[in-house]
Amino acid sequence: MALDPQMKILLVEDAGTMRKMEARILGQVGFTNIVEAVDGNDAMExxxxxxxxxxxxxDWSMPNCDGYQLLQWMRGQDGFKTLPFLMATGHGDKAYVAKAKEAGANGVVAKPFTPDELKILIDEIFGFKQAAAPKKEEGPKISAEGKVHLKMAHIQITDHLALGVLKHQIASDRKTPRHFSLDTLCMPGWNPVQNALENGEVDGAFILAPMAMDLFSYGVPIKLVLFAHRNGSICVRNKTGKYAKPYQQFFKHKTFYIPHKMSIHNMLAHMYFTQMxxxxxxxxxxxxxxxxxxVPPVAMPEFLKDNxxxxxxxxxxxxxxRAITAGIAERQFLSSEVWQDHPCCVVVFRDEILTKYPEAVQEFTTMLVESGLYIRDHVDEAAEIAVTFLDPQKKIGLEPALLRTVLSDPQGITTDNLYPVQEDLETIQDYMTSKMxxxxxxxxxxFIDTRFADIACKHAPTASAGGQETTAPRGAARKLGIGQSLASREGKYLIFTLGKERYGLGILDVREIIGLMAVHELPQMPPFFKGVINLRDxxxxxxDMRGKFGMESAEYDARTCIIVVEVSGLTGSRLIGIIVDAVSEVVAIKEQEVEDSPQFGSVVDSQCLLGMAKLAEGVTILLDIDRLMHIQEAVLIGEAA
Structure with missing residues (x-):
C-alpha cells in the first residue's frame, strides 16, 4: 500500500522562489495536489x-505568523490537533529540531532538502517504513593489506579542493598511503553532510565549523583535526536593479541568501550588514x-536570476x-575583506576512527596538508583537478580558467595554513552566541584534537618545558572587522523642520507627503501616537514627531503635513505617518559633509542618528527612521495597523 499521489498538501512558505522549488520537489516524489500559503495566517485561512x-x-521563519506559531495554533484546535505537520526549517541547529517536536511536529526537515529526504519523512509520518537499509558495518572496512577505508563527505566548493587534490594524487600514484584508502562522497548540500556524519554513514567530513560545533554540543562523537582552508567565500549582489549610494538601500527589505544558518557565511553577512x-x-x-x-550553494545563482x-x-x-561570469551577479566583496584569514570549513573525524586508527588519521592529515601546499604552488593543475572533482557530472558548468582565477586571487582562498587555531573558533562562537x-x-x-596537526603542519606550535605553547600558528581572530566606511551616508534626503531644527530622512524611506487629514484616535497609546488614518483604504x-522627541507641542497650521515612511518592525516593513511642522526640500548630501553624531546635546537618541550634515542652510540632523522606533513602540504600532 502506498500514499495517494492526489493527497492534498498545504505548503506554507513566504519566499516565492523557495516555495516554487519545494513544490517542484513534491512533484518529483509524486505529489501534485498542492495548496500554497505565504505565511501562518494565510495557512489558517x-x-x-x-x-x-x-x-x-x-517553513519556520515567516513574517506575520511563523511556522511555530501555526503549529501551536493547530495543536490547540480540535479539528487540527492530529493533522500531520512537517516543519521545514532553515534553522539548522539541533535546538530548533527539538523545539518543533516538543510543540507537536510529526517531523522536521532542514532546508534545503532533497526529494529523497522529503519522501522518507512523509512516508514515516504516515506509517510507511522505508525498506530496511543494509545493516551498517561496525567501523570502516579493512583491506587485506591492513589499510583503513576512510569515507569522507564533502560538497561542491573550492573549500574542499585539498581533498580532491589528495584523491587525484592517490589515483595517479603520486601518493601511496600505507595506512588508509580513500573514498570521497560528494553530497548535494550541507544537511546530507551533517546527517551522514551524525548517523555514522561516513568516517569524517569537510564541514562548516559552526555546524560541527553545534553537532558536538549535542553529543555527536566528533573531533576537529584540521582547518580545511582559510578565506575563500564571496558576496555577490544581484545584477537586477540599480546599485548606487546610499548602498544600504540596495539590500534593504530584500532577501539575501546564505548556505546554512550554522555557517561562517551567516556570521560574516550579519557583520557586514550590521556595520552598514x-x-x-x-x-x-x-x-x-x-x-x-x-539556499543550497549550487542553487544560489538560479534563485538569484531574474529575482x-x-x-x-x-x-x-x-x-x-560562476554567477558573475553568467551575467547574473556582480562582485560585492570577498570574505577576507570582512575577516582576513578566517576559517570556514573544518575537517572532522568520528571519535571511533581517532581512537582505533590514529596512524591512518595521521597519514591522512599529513597528506592533506601537503595537498594544500600543492594547490598554492600549482594553481593551473589544481584548477584542472577542481573541475573534475567539484563538477564530475558537468552540471555546474565549471571551466579551468574560472578556477584558476578563483585560486590565484590574492585575497581569495588559502590552503597553506590549516592548523586549527582555537582563538579563531572562539571568535566564531562568541559572535554567533552573543551577537546573533x-x-x-x-x-x-x-572539541579540537591537535595531535595530528602538530605533526602535519609546518607552523605547528612548539611546547615549552612546562607544556604550554610558546609559539602559535598564524591565526585570524585579531584581524576581524570591517571599516565603518561601508555605511555610506551619502545620498538624497527629504528635509523637514520641527521648530528651528532641520532633520533629514533618506529619500528612499519616504513613500509620500500628504496634508493633514482626519486622524482616528486609539485608546491606551503613548502620548505622541496620534492614532490612525485611512489613506486610500x-x-x-x-x-507626532514633536511628541516623539519630547518637544513642546505646537498648533498645526497650513504647513503642517504627514510624511509617510517605510520602517522595519517586528514582523517586517510597514508604512507609518509622521507629523512634522513643515517639509522644505530634497537635498543631495555628500559623505564629506556628514560628521558623526555627538553623544549629547540632541533631543534624539544618538543611536537613532546617521550623523550631522553641515549644509549652507545650517546643521541638519540625519535620522535613521528604523532605529528611531523602539521595540515596544513597534509592537503598539503593529497592533494599531
Missing part, C-alpha cells in the same frame, strides 16, 4: 476553507530589514564567480 488537507509542510547600519536576520526577528534565507526581491548571496567559491543568539557554547579544548498609524 486555507485550512478553514479546504478541510481535506492531509498534510501541512511549513542594517538589521539582518531571519523573518520574524526584531526589526529585520535584510531577510536571510537558506528582483533577492539582493545577493554569500557563498563559497566557485559559485559566486544562535548555537550553544562548547568547550573548544575538548490602507490603515496607517500616525505619530
Amino acid at each position: 486555507k485550512l478553514g476553507a479546504e478541510p481535506d488537507i492531509a498534510l501541512v509542510i511549513s 547600519g542594517l538589521r539582518p536576520g531571519v523573518a520574524g526577528k526584531e526589526a529585520v530589514n535584510v531577510l536571510f534565507d537558506v 528582483a526581491e533577492a539582493s545577493g548571496f554569500l557563498v563559497a567559491e566557485p559559485i559566486g564567480s 543568539e544562535i548555537g550553544r557554547r562548547i568547550n573548544l579544548a575538548e 490602507k490603515i496607517i498609524p500616525v505619530m
Whole structure:
C-alpha cells in the first residue's frame, strides 16, 4: 500500500522562489495536489476553507505568523490537533529540531532538502517504513593489506579542493598511503553532510565549523583535526536593479541568501550588514530589514536570476564567480575583506576512527596538508583537478580558467595554513552566541584534537618545558572587522523642520507627503501616537514627531503635513505617518559633509542618528527612521495597523 499521489498538501512558505522549488520537489516524489500559503495566517485561512488537507509542510521563519506559531495554533484546535505537520526549517541547529517536536511536529526537515529526504519523512509520518537499509558495518572496512577505508563527505566548493587534490594524487600514484584508502562522497548540500556524519554513514567530513560545533554540543562523537582552508567565500549582489549610494538601500527589505544558518557565511553577512547600519536576520526577528534565507550553494545563482526581491548571496567559491561570469551577479566583496584569514570549513573525524586508527588519521592529515601546499604552488593543475572533482557530472558548468582565477586571487582562498587555531573558533562562537543568539557554547579544548596537526603542519606550535605553547600558528581572530566606511551616508534626503531644527530622512524611506487629514484616535497609546488614518483604504498609524522627541507641542497650521515612511518592525516593513511642522526640500548630501553624531546635546537618541550634515542652510540632523522606533513602540504600532 502506498500514499495517494492526489493527497492534498498545504505548503506554507513566504519566499516565492523557495516555495516554487519545494513544490517542484513534491512533484518529483509524486505529489501534485498542492495548496500554497505565504505565511501562518494565510495557512489558517486555507485550512478553514479546504478541510481535506492531509498534510501541512511549513517553513519556520515567516513574517506575520511563523511556522511555530501555526503549529501551536493547530495543536490547540480540535479539528487540527492530529493533522500531520512537517516543519521545514532553515534553522539548522539541533535546538530548533527539538523545539518543533516538543510543540507537536510529526517531523522536521532542514532546508534545503532533497526529494529523497522529503519522501522518507512523509512516508514515516504516515506509517510507511522505508525498506530496511543494509545493516551498517561496525567501523570502516579493512583491506587485506591492513589499510583503513576512510569515507569522507564533502560538497561542491573550492573549500574542499585539498581533498580532491589528495584523491587525484592517490589515483595517479603520486601518493601511496600505507595506512588508509580513500573514498570521497560528494553530497548535494550541507544537511546530507551533517546527517551522514551524525548517523555514522561516513568516517569524517569537510564541514562548516559552526555546524560541527553545534553537532558536538549535542553529543555527536566528533573531533576537529584540521582547518580545511582559510578565506575563500564571496558576496555577490544581484545584477537586477540599480546599485548606487546610499548602498544600504540596495539590500534593504530584500532577501539575501546564505548556505546554512550554522555557517561562517551567516556570521560574516550579519557583520557586514550590521556595520552598514542594517538589521539582518531571519523573518520574524526584531526589526529585520535584510531577510536571510537558506539556499543550497549550487542553487544560489538560479534563485538569484531574474529575482528582483533577492539582493545577493554569500557563498563559497566557485559559485559566486560562476554567477558573475553568467551575467547574473556582480562582485560585492570577498570574505577576507570582512575577516582576513578566517576559517570556514573544518575537517572532522568520528571519535571511533581517532581512537582505533590514529596512524591512518595521521597519514591522512599529513597528506592533506601537503595537498594544500600543492594547490598554492600549482594553481593551473589544481584548477584542472577542481573541475573534475567539484563538477564530475558537468552540471555546474565549471571551466579551468574560472578556477584558476578563483585560486590565484590574492585575497581569495588559502590552503597553506590549516592548523586549527582555537582563538579563531572562539571568535566564531562568541559572535554567533552573543551577537546573533544562535548555537550553544562548547568547550573548544575538548572539541579540537591537535595531535595530528602538530605533526602535519609546518607552523605547528612548539611546547615549552612546562607544556604550554610558546609559539602559535598564524591565526585570524585579531584581524576581524570591517571599516565603518561601508555605511555610506551619502545620498538624497527629504528635509523637514520641527521648530528651528532641520532633520533629514533618506529619500528612499519616504513613500509620500500628504496634508493633514482626519486622524482616528486609539485608546491606551503613548502620548505622541496620534492614532490612525485611512489613506486610500490602507490603515496607517500616525505619530507626532514633536511628541516623539519630547518637544513642546505646537498648533498645526497650513504647513503642517504627514510624511509617510517605510520602517522595519517586528514582523517586517510597514508604512507609518509622521507629523512634522513643515517639509522644505530634497537635498543631495555628500559623505564629506556628514560628521558623526555627538553623544549629547540632541533631543534624539544618538543611536537613532546617521550623523550631522553641515549644509549652507545650517546643521541638519540625519535620522535613521528604523532605529528611531523602539521595540515596544513597534509592537503598539503593529497592533494599531
